Amino acid sequence: MSTEPRTVPSAITAAATEQRITAEVIDRIAPSTDPRLRRIVTSLITHLHGFVRDVELTESEWFAAIQFLTRTGQKCSDERQEFILLSDVLGISMLVDAVNHRQPSGATETTVFGPFYTGEQPLLPHGASILKRPEPAPTLRVSGHVRAADGKPLAGALVEVWQVDANGLYDVQDAAIPKGHLRASFRTREDGGFAFLTIAPVTYAIPTDGPVGELLRGLGRHAMRPAHIHFMISAPGYERLVTHIFVAGDKYLQGDAVFGVKNSLVAAFDRDHVEFDFGLKPLAA
Ligand code: BEZ
Numbered sequence: 001m002s003t004e005p006r007t008v009p010s011a012i013t014a015a016a017t018e019q020r021i022t023a024e025v026i027d028r029i030a031p032s033t034d035p036r037l038r039r040i041v042t043s044l045i046t047h048l049h050g051f052v053r054d055v056e057l058t059e060s061e062w063f064a065a066i067q068f069l070t071r072t073g074q075k076c077s078d079e080r081q082e083f084i085l086l087s088d089v090l091g092i093s094m095l096v097d098a099v100n101h102r103q104p105s106g107a108t109e110t111t112v113f114g115p116f117y118t119g120e121q122p123l124l125p126h127g128a129s130i131l132k133r134p135e136p137a138p139t140l141r142v143s144g145h146v147r148a149a150d151g152k153p154l155a156g157a158l159v160e161v162w163q164v165d166a167n168g169l170y171d172v173q174d175a176a177i178p179k180g181h182l183r184a185s186f187r188t189r190e191d192g193g194f195a196f197l198t199i200a201p202v203t204y205a206i207p208t209d210g211p212v213g214e215l216l217r218g219l220g221r222h223a224m225r226p227a228h229i230h231f232m233i234s235a236p237g238y239e240r241l242v243t244h245i246f247v248a249g250d251k252y253l254q255g256d257a258v259f260g261v262k263n264s265l266v267a268a269f270d271r272d273h274v275e276f277d278f279g280l281k282p283l284a285a
């Protein structure tokens, strides 16, 4: 065996690496790779390498990013999804939503799912309260209809709702709130109607005690979301609708921390009642 020191081929200089590494990484993808995975990874590498070249990322910036992503993962638990929150504040969640839900006329617009859905709740009867403890706030009746985009009423659709408590926290964020408070499921009646009792939703801040909070502060951004009630509506033969209704007049409608507001989802809330009808998009044949 030769004891000569191994020489690096002359073509592999720093300048050559900078030029050709993107193509080399992409070329390593095996021919047998799933075509969708190939497309996604090829585009991801192209954009990430382009980003590094564009900003001439320093080594300390690269390491700060590694540490930021590490802290983001460490903040995740069964009840906290800091990566979804990161995606939300960067507008990625709403962009994914937009490219996946180009709604036809008659179908309600979609918005961000958010990290606080905790699974399907027990069904409550039409008109029931979704409170698990009394609240000092006045009662709000929420009612409406679920229809197909063509206007046909949808009986038996599953209407799931969730919202924050009057203190601006979800049950999973505050041990003093009973689990399942301000969450429920309903089935629409023959005419597609649903109704429940709750309290008025409030403007609240998304969690800022983790890396996403650091990022918002670093960018001089606030963490507020305009008051809203979450809805997820499912019916056989239709795309599941994930959306909110927002309270007209909220001062954060123009600056939602997660970019979720759409004009068509803003509803006039009376002191004790709001009515909102939903349209579902048929599944592609
Ligand atoms: C929410 O509305 O529950 C929510 C959405 C995105 C990020 C944080 C919270």
Ligand code: FE
Residues within 6 Å of the ligand: 114, 116, 163, 164, 228, 230
């Ligand atoms: Fe919310």
